[in-house]
Amino acid sequence: MTTTVTTPAGSAIAPRRRRADDVAGLGKARAGIFVAPALIIIGLFLLFPAVWTIWLGSTDYRLTGLQAASPEFVGLDNYVEALTDPSFWNSLWLTLIFVLFSGIIGQTLIGFGLAWSVRNIHGWTKSLIEGLVLAAWVIPASVASFLWLVLLDRRSGTVNGLLGTQGTAWLIDHPMESIIIFNIWVGTAFSMQLFSSALSAVPPSQIESAKMVGASGWQQLRDVIVPNIKGHILTNTLLITLWTFNTFTPYLVTAGGPNGKTEILSVYIYETAIPGGQLGLGAAISLIMLLINLVIALAYVRVSRGRTKR
Amino acid sequence: MTSTPTPTSTPTSTTTPPVAPPPNVRKVAANASLRHFLSRVAFAIVMTIVGVLFALPMVWLVLAPFDATPSLTLSWPDWTLDNFARLFENPYALRSIGNSLLLGVATMVIVVGFGALAAYAMSRIRIPGRDGILYGLLLLSSIVTGTAAMVPTFQIITQLGLINSYTGVVLVLAGGILPTVIFILKDFMDSIPKSYEESARLYGAGPFRILRDVVAPIARPGLAFIAIWTIVQVWGNFLVPFILLRSPDLQPAAVVMYTFYTESGQADLRLISAFALLFSAPVLIIYFVVNRRYGFRFHGGIKS
Amino acid sequence: MAGITATQLVKEYPGGVRGVDEIDVEITDGEFFALLGPSGCGKTTLLRSIAGLEAITSGTLVIGDRDVTNAEPGVRGVAMVFQDYALFPHMDVGDNIAYPMRIKRVKRDERRSTAERVGDGLSLQGLIERRPGQLSGGQQQRVALARAVATTPDVLLLDEPLSNLDARLRLEARTFLKELQRDLGVTTVFVTHDQAEALALADRIAVMRAGKLQQIGTPREVFQRPNNTFVAGFIGSTPMNLVPATVEGGSIAIGDARVPVPVGTEGLVRDGQAVIWGIRPEYLRWSPTEQPGGIPAVVSVVENLGASVLIAVHAGELKFQVVVPEDQEPAPGDRGWIVPQAPKTLLFDAESTQRIG
Ligand SMILES: Nc1ncnc2c1ncn2[C@@H]1O[C@H](COP(=O)(O)OP(=O)(O)OP(=O)(O)O)[C@@H](O)[C@H]1O
Ligand SMILES: [Mg+2]
Numbered sequence: 001m002t003t004t005v006t007t008p009a010g011s012a013i014a015p016r017r018r019r020a021d022d023v024a025g026l027g028k029a030r031a032g033i034f035v036a037p038a039l040i041i042i043g044l045f046l047l048f049p050a051v052w053t054i055w056l057g058s059t060d061y062r063l064t065g066l067q068a069a070s071p072e073f074v075g076l077d078n079y080v081e082a083l084t085d086p087s088f089w090n091s092l093w094l095t096l097i098f099v100l101f102s103g104i105i106g107q108t109l110i111g112f113g114l115a116w117s118v119r120n121i122h123g124w125t126k127s128l129i130e131g132l133v134l135a136a137w138v139i140p141a142s143v144a145s146f147l148w149l150v151l152l153d154r155r156s157g158t159v160n161g162l163l164g165t166q167g168t169a170w171l172i173d174h175p176m177e178s179i180i181i182f183n184i185w186v187g188t189a190f191s192m193q194l195f196s197s198a199l200s201a202v203p204p205s206q207i208e209s210a211k212m213v214g215a216s217g218w219q220q221l222r223d224v225i226v227p228n229i230k231g232h233i234l235t236n237t238l239l240i241t242l243w244t245f246n247t248f249t250p251y252l253v254t255a256g257g258p259n260g261k262t263e264i265l266s267v268y269i270y271e272t273a274i275p276g277g278q279l280g281l282g283a284a285i286s287l288i289m290l291l292i293n294l295v296i297a298l299a300y301v302r303v304s305r306g307r308t309k310r
Numbered sequence: 311m312t313s314t315p316t317p318t319s320t321p322t323s324t325t326t327p328p329v330a331p332p333p334n335v336r337k338v339a340a341n342a343s344l345r346h347f348l349s350r351v352a353f354a355i356v357m358t359i360v361g362v363l364f365a366l367p368m369v370w371l372v373l374a375p376f377d378a379t380p381s382l383t384l385s386w387p388d389w390t391l392d393n394f395a396r397l398f399e400n401p402y403a404l405r406s407i408g409n410s411l412l413l414g415v416a417t418m419v420i421v422v423g424f425g426a427l428a429a430y431a432m433s434r435i436r437i438p439g440r441d442g443i444l445y446g447l448l449l450l451s452s453i454v455t456g457t458a459a460m461v462p463t464f465q466i467i468t469q470l471g472l473i474n475s476y477t478g479v480v481l482v483l484a485g486g487i488l489p490t491v492i493f494i495l496k497d498f499m500d501s502i503p504k505s506y507e508e509s510a511r512l513y514g515a516g517p518f519r520i521l522r523d524v525v526a527p528i529a530r531p532g533l534a535f536i537a538i539w540t541i542v543q544v545w546g547n548f549l550v551p552f553i554l555l556r557s558p559d560l561q562p563a564a565v566v567m568y569t570f571y572t573e574s575g576q577a578d579l580r581l582i583s584a585f586a587l588l589f590s591a592p593v594l595i596i597y598f599v600v601n602r603r604y605g606f607r608f609h610g611g612i613k614s
Numbered sequence: 615m616a617g618i619t620a621t622q623l624v625k626e627y628p629g630g631v632r633g634v635d636e637i638d639v640e641i642t643d644g645e646f647f648a649l650l651g652p653s654g655c656g657k658t659t660l661l662r663s664i665a666g667l668e669a670i671t672s673g674t675l676v677i678g679d680r681d682v683t684n685a686e687p688g689v690r691g692v693a694m695v696f697q698d699y700a701l702f703p704h705m706d707v708g709d710n711i712a713y714p715m716r717i718k719r720v721k722r723d724e725r726r727s728t729a730e731r732v733g734d735g736l737s738l739q740g741l742i743e744r745r746p747g748q749l750s751g752g753q754q755q756r757v758a759l760a761r762a763v764a765t766t767p768d769v770l771l772l773d774e775p776l777s778n779l780d781a782r783l784r785l786e787a788r789t790f791l792k793e794l795q796r797d798l799g800v801t802t803v804f805v806t807h808d809q810a811e812a813l814a815l816a817d818r819i820a821v822m823r824a825g826k827l828q829q830i831g832t833p834r835e836v837f838q839r840p841n842n843t844f845v846a847g848f849i850g851s852t853p854m855n856l857v858p859a860t861v862e863g864g865s866i867a868i869g870d871a872r873v874p875v876p877v878g879t880e881g882l883v884r885d886g887q888a889v890i891w892g893i894r895p896e897y898l899r900w901s902p903t904e905q906p907g908g909i910p911a912v913v914s915v916v917e918n919l920g921a922s923v924l925i926a927v928h929a930g931e932l933k934f935q936v937v938v939p940e941d942q943e944p945a946p947g948d949r950g951w952i953v954p955q956a957p958k959t960l961l962f963d964a965e966s967t968q969r970i971g
Contacts, residue, residue, distance in 0.1 A: 048466065129364075136368070139371070156382040158366055158384040181363075188364075217346075273460070505696040530704075
């Protein structure tokens with residue numbers, strides 16, 4: 001019966017390091033091999049670009065010409081240039097407005113409003129509303145932006161038809177408002193879904209006790225609902241801020257125009273670095289963007305930590 | 311326009327008509343219920359406007375491709391399938407859909423393959439600081455977004471000579487998606503009982519054997535979810551192929567869609583509308599099927 | 615076939631918990647050996663160390679005549695049935711049973727026929743094509759057993775194999791397991807925290823507590839002559855009565871009562887020594903009338919066990935449990951005497967808790 005065992009006793013005795021909690025007998029070396037390809041790809045194409053930005057941002061790298069072949073170290077020149085350039089500040093300001101109105105206010109409020117109003121509905125109306133909002137989120141960005149170009153068209157756009165404002169060039173007269181509404185349309189699904197699940201977790205008994213003492217809808221919202229979903233509101237706000245800050249999709253609608261009126265930071269970087277060819281300067285602005293992202297992400301980590309601790 | 315559904319008319323339907331209160335409190339209550347009623351109406355109107363806003367572009371997306379003479383104005387179509395016939399004759403359109411599929415599948419293979427290996431090792435071996443690494447990676451992927459890293463990525467890919475090649479696009483996309491995937495899959499693998507592997511191990515199966523015979527089949531639902539999710543992510547991604555690919559032949563549908571309506575002088579609406587629907591349909595279908603089957607999940611939801 | 619010898623076996627978990635602490639045990643070839651102890655005492659750890667699923671911290675382990683202390687689990691010739699059975703959900707019963715043979719590169723046809731033969735032996739006819747999810751708990755357990763024995767291992771390890779079955783099925787499976795083990799003659803180590811199961815099945819029992827061995831012996835030895843008060847209290851369907859007592863002038867003083875010094879401990883105790891006097895409830899008799907050597911007591915609780923009655927009585931400060939035939943059932947509040955069967959009494963040292971004699 002022992003013939004089933006093929007390994008000679010000698011080799012079995014040879015000490016082998018095995019971890020106590022290594023159920024599959026992987027061993028550290030093999031585990032390393034398993035993890036390596038993924039980590040290499042992440043390292044090369046995610047981590048390294050971030051670090052590389054620091055170096056790139058301190059050179060006069062250009063896409064073409066002499067500086068493409070032998071870029072020179074220029075220290076903080078790019079940062080000085082960016083920070084003294086009014087168009088950078090303009091872009092930052094536009095970004096702030098964009099994030100504030102389309103993300104923090106628009107998506108959050110409308111997302112909450114939708115979640116709130118479909119909460120007690122069942123059946124096809126609920127599916128239809130949720131489906132439409134979700135569909136806007138899911139369809140590819142280039143399709144979404146085309147649909148809005150159609151909708152807002154100057155001569156025969158549906159919006160002008162509905163509002164009786166034939167001939168209004170929304171994208172030229174009100175470019176920022178247009179991309180804000182466009183971005184609300186694209187992104188509200190996330191807030192809606194997040195708040196839907198948050199609202200369904202609010203204990204009905206709390207709402208009912210508020211109703212029993214005669215609280216109005218508004219008072220219920222303020223005294224019961226909001227305190228219960230405070231964490232979700234914060235999470236939602238931070239994630240939405242991060243994503244809205246980083247979105248490039250408005251470029252597909254207005255391409256930053258007219259006259260840079262919708263040149264939010266992501267578009268500004270693109271215009272500077274790729275068509276503009278100033279990779280060094282673009283990298284310097286990218287680094288600023290990365291740092292802002294870092295701050296938002298760290299705030300998010302802090303918030304979610306605090307929440308899990310409680 | 312008459313065809314536009316008004317989905318958010320429902321809030322009004324939930325408004326309960328004020329019930330006659332006892333006479334002694336009638337006056338006060340009537341005031342309160344009137345205010346209540348008015349605020350419900352205002353709310354309903356706002357929600358209806360929002361609903362119409364969400365519906366309008368979608369209605370165009372669905373109707374225009376079937377209209378013999380689509381225009382920018384929303385109108386009841388003059389039904390036809392000619393637009394699709396025309397689409398299938400356009401060499402760029404079909405090829406770009408194929409390109410999107412190719413990019414999606416290639417990225418998916420890398421992400422699922424390497425992601426599963428890494429997640430498995432991380433789930434089964436206690437590396438010091440493992441959870442820290444995992445959260446660090448997730449954090450990294452949400453900070454280093456496509457937009458924030460577009461300049462260095464573009465420069466590095468240029469230096470590597472991978473510009474205008476699928477290799478570059480796939481690697482960059484995979485790098486951005488992998489952290490989330492590892493995170494989700496590790497969670498999934500953690501939930502697979504270890505006794506399966508231990509049992510296989512007792513019979514002499516080696517680690518690769520165990521992975522192939524036991525872990526992969528059991529993890530299949532998780533892997534399938536990740537595979538679909540990855541393809542959906544890549545399918546809609548515009549920025550990465552937009553900056554890393556040059557030749558029109560290589561462009562995926564996301565970029566071709568954009569060039570269709572920006573570069574052709576007079577936009578061919580029959581072509582574009584059909585293309586937009588064809589390009590959106592797979593993700594819409596996948597999404598709603600997945601949503602139905604598994605419910606809506608975020609999973610750190612990085613949407614780059 | 616092979617015996618198992620563990621010498622000074624230690625398994626220390628990261629963090630310093632000793633799951634198994636300096637265990638010496640010798641399990642002979644073909645033996646049905648039970649590891650018994652309360653939850654968390656290290657039974658599973660010892661079993662998994664034998665299987666090779668836990669790396670041994672120190673000590674040696676020999677299976678057959680090979681030192682397998684550091685060997686991979688796959689080469690030890692052991693098979694194991696897990697508590698949750700660990701049947702692969704994506705394989706049908708036949709493939710599950712045949713899986714070990716697949717690893718050993720047995721041909722497909724042979725695999726299938728062996729699987730069917732072993733399955734038949736375990737009354738799994740007609741279930742070969744089913745998935746584990748479509749089987750009852752008892753059937754799953756038999757499939758797990760079939761998979762374990764299909765490659766005729768040297769050692770069969772079972773971790774609480776019956777604990778997932780309901781009470782009735784458990785009795786059936788117990789008999790079944792015993793027969794299977796006898797037919798195969800395979801060395802079997804099986805973990806349980808159910809002392810009745812261990813007494814019923816095992817050739818020998820090892821009682822563990824906090825990683826340490828308390829006693830190894832046949833069911834009879836462990837039941838009749840427990841090494842210490844822990845084993846005495848753990849074994850038996852009703853725990854042994856253990857009461858503090860002192861040695862006084864050639865007899866044992868329990869409260870105000872006097873009982874004779876147990877057989878075999880005369881001369882091993884000195885006057886005034888603090889001891890623990892032990893007797894199983896089954897070996898106490900309840901008498902409503904005064905008896906020589908009886909201890910006066912009052913009945914407080916009466917529990918029906920079916921054919922007999924378990925009564926709790928107070929004798930002054932002390933409490934006893936007594937098993938009484940059903941026709942002699944007293945009522946709560948009744949006064950009477952409890953009478954020990956002298957040869958069945960045991961004496962433990964009060965300090966070391968070890969048995970005297
Ligand atoms: N992976 C581990 N890491 C650290 N300590 C562990 C680990 N596994 C078990 N232990 C500890 O080792 C001791 C013995 O555990 P073990 O699982 O062997 O107990 P057991 O006798 O099988 O108990 P049960 O009857 O509950 O199954 C326990 O104190 C347990 O907490
Ligand atoms: Mg156990």
